[in-house]
Amino acid sequence: MVFVKDVFNYFELSFRVLKSNMANSIDPYKLTFAVTYKCNSRCKMCNIWKRSSSNELELWEIEAFFEGNRFLWINLTGGEPFLREDLVEIVRYAKRPFLVNITTNGFLTERIVELVKIMKRYATRFIVTVSIDGPREIHDYLRGVRIWDKAIETLRALMENKIECYVGYTATPFNAGKLRETYLSIKKEIEDFGFSQLHLNFYHESEVYYKNVGQMALTQDFYRGLMRDVCFLLRHRNQLDPITILERLYLSLIPNFLQTRRMPVPCKVLKTSIFLDPFGNVFPCTTMNVVLGNLRKTNYELAPIISSLEARRTSKLISSGNCPQCWTPCEAYQTLLGNLKRWLR
Template sequence: MRKTLKLAAAILASNVRRLAFPYKLTLILTYRCNLRCQMCNIWQREAHGEMSVEEYDRFFSRNADFSWVNVSGGEVFLRGDFAGIADVIMDRCKSLYVLDFPTNGVMTDLIVGGVERILARGPKKLIVTVSLDGDETVHEELRGVKGSWEKSVRTFARLREMRSGRFETYLGMTLTPRNFDKIQETLEAVRGRIPDITADELHVNVAHQSEHYYENAGMASLSQRETEEALRWYRAHRRRRLHPVAFVERVYQSRIGRFLATGKTPMPCQALSASCFVDPTGVVYPCSMDNVPLANLRDHDYDLRRIWNLPHVVRVRENIERGRCAQCWTPCEAYQTILGNLIFRPSPARTERMDDAVAEVRNEFGKGA
């Protein structure tokens, strides 16, 4: 309950002011990848200078107040020490509410064993997304490796058997000009292996460009009209209306059309307030899209709070508030942005009342946002 209330207090506070410390961290462990995706060039990047388990231990010892850690890559399971890093996160972050990560699903036994190991540690909530971008033909065309579709579906099927109140797993489909109209076909193909799969088990997002992360500037963009038509079928077949993840996804999808039409983030972004991004070498960025390196953790004794309040970091946050950023609508950034815009931007008096409410939660249930 304490972890839940602390996250709720941070989300509440993020609606009215810049947080003194982010509740969400996007942590990229590696650029190593065993697929060759068309919409992402991470697999072409050299993996060098990655932070070690010891460095992550030092980092999370000094920055233990995250409620939500999103770990990603590359393929996280290509790091032989991934289990050790996950242990560090769970050991140090006493307020951790959710740990989540994607996987391409190719190394089935390694992935399933890794998830079992993490679950044995008793996390509050673990969410694993297995990437799947179409039926076998489309997926393998986009992902560049024969046999990857079958392996991904097999991995998802095995993870699905492990679902519980604290473990959720989904398929993740990234929409591109090649597959935006293949949502229904993708589900039908998976039903050949998992007959009872539903649309609620498929998460859909739109492909993005990022100079510093994906290194895919110049990638073809989606059409607003055609994408909205494809999403209309998808939304009509989803049934989980009250689930928290389903709520955030529903808001996310309802704003995709506006983003594609304008190229602008549909609501005020929460980067450098509710969240930030750290690359494999310890470089801190505002988010996964904005190519603005702020500082390296190694140069600041792994102290994110010190970096958080540097004058140039504060200025970057002010620019983000004014809409002077990369402009995106990727789930990595959109979900906390949605949660940070649940209420209208308040007057100073309302801000004071909100701060009082947050303080009450902090006093009763421990250190808050």
């Protein structure tokens, strides 16, 4: 029965992706859900750890939300998601999506591995991304706590338990150009770690999520370092699996974004995806500061929010390019999938 459900999930996700290329309706199949703003890091590039975590959605509220709303692709983030005591139940209530990806700083090794072993039963494909932003000294400086050794321990334990896992590297003015050095430092600790496990993001500002507007100056040194990181990955990530193909496309368009400060292709967020914060607020994405509605005011139904005049107005703004303009993987991947005609010419 699980196999049949997984096959159905694959075809349903494929259909929704194709639909996003042809229809103009708001029909999100991807959910980015910040399950908590609690965090045990003190990152230089992010102020989430400073934010209040009081009055976050309770488990029964999340259950009610998933009961009436289905997503095929779920990205669980925070804060640090594994600080949420009911994380397993949250994943279980999501009704077996095709893909669940969860990000972690890796600090709570035993808890992370224990919970992931359980949670992976509730998705067709379950992925863990461990944040590592440099060799030990750089990573610990950026994270504000000594956490590199724990992140490595967590990554090693996940790999030993045959759990699909990746390293998420965010390029900032403090570490841009250090991806090769980061890879070698991880490889020294974990011999089986490979290029295919490296994922690259780069510093973005967001009033909605990171609360970091104006926090870092992006100099020419940053851009040059970022391009070295991009070139390093493009040289070494040449597998033919869907994730690598999508990532290579994302990476290849970073220079275009840096030059124009505009998305290289028409943005598809809201039509394909939404961002849900820990308090039930629904946003188009992690960078556009427009609250479309709050689940607590709609009996945890998404339909009244995404069918509202505000949602339609916001969708038109996004389609016309009147949005903050970003190129973060949280929003770029489904946008790339929603522009297949451009890549199949």
